[in-house]
Amino acid sequence: MVATESEKQINQMIQFIMNEAKDKAEEIQSKALEDYNIEKLKLIQYYKTDLLAKHEEKMKKIDIALAIARSTAINQARLRKIALREELMQKLRVDIAKKLTSGKNQGAVCANLMAQAMLALLELKVEVRCRKADESAVNGAVKDAEKFYSQTIKKETGLDMQCSVSVSKDYLPDDVIGGVVVTTQGGRIAVDNTYQRRMEIAFTEAQPQLKKMLFDIGKDDLCFD
Numbered sequence: 638m639v640a641t642e643s644e645k646q647i648n649q650m651i652q653f654i655m656n657e658a659k660d661k662a663e664e665i666q667s668k669a670l671e672d673y674n675i676e677k678l679k680l681i682q683y684y685k686t687d688l689l690a691k692h693e694e695k696m697k698k699i700d701i702a703l704a705i706a707r708s709t710a711i712n713q714a715r716l717r718k719i720a721l722r723e724e725l726m727q728k729l730r731v732d733i734a735k736k737l738t739s740g741k742n743q744g745a746v747c748a749n750l751m752a753q754a755m756l757a758l759l760e761l762k763v764e765v766r767c768r769k770a771d772e773s774a775v776n777g778a779v780k781d782a783e784k785f786y787s788q789t790i791k792k793e794t795g796l797d798m799q800c801s802v803s804v805s806k807d808y809l810p811d812d813v814i815g816g817v818v819v820t821t822q823g824g825r826i827a828v829d830n831t832y833q834r835r836m837e838i839a840f841t842e843a844q845p846q847l848k849k850m851l852f853d854i855g856k857d858d859l860c861f862d
Contacts, residue, residue, distance in 0.1 A: 748781035759798075763803075770811070818830065
């Protein structure tokens, strides 16, 4: 009878201990699962943040590469456009030069060019340089230039002034398309009235109109780009 009661108590103690152990094991398992889930979320968030950062960095690099490529393409297109426009302007210069040299009344043109330079200098003596090919036309225009000079001074100031013109044997280079260079005081002062110089002045002054006509560019755009 006593033995049976003792066994019963022992079995109850064993059952209690087993239940406690089971509860403790479940508690440990639950805590381990909770810790696992927390660590898993931390790792997921870490790698998610890391991947997003790497993705954002890659996207920035792609955006920069695209921006550079776009800028390069735009610059190349602009350079090609500038080159084509400059090519057209050079062709226009060549065509104008041909018309200038092939035009009639070269003697009258030479007289006007000399007279303009003489009026700019306002000297008693000037020397004219020209191409050897134009020497005859320039010599033939000297008297008209002197006359035009005197008449203009008389008209504008009422004064009687004369200017003596001599034609130099120091010729301008053959690649000069025409016109004259008028000098005084031993060549220290000069007025360039060659066709090239006159043409460049005309191109500069008429640049807005030329751009509008040739390239449909507004008059406020001051450069060919």
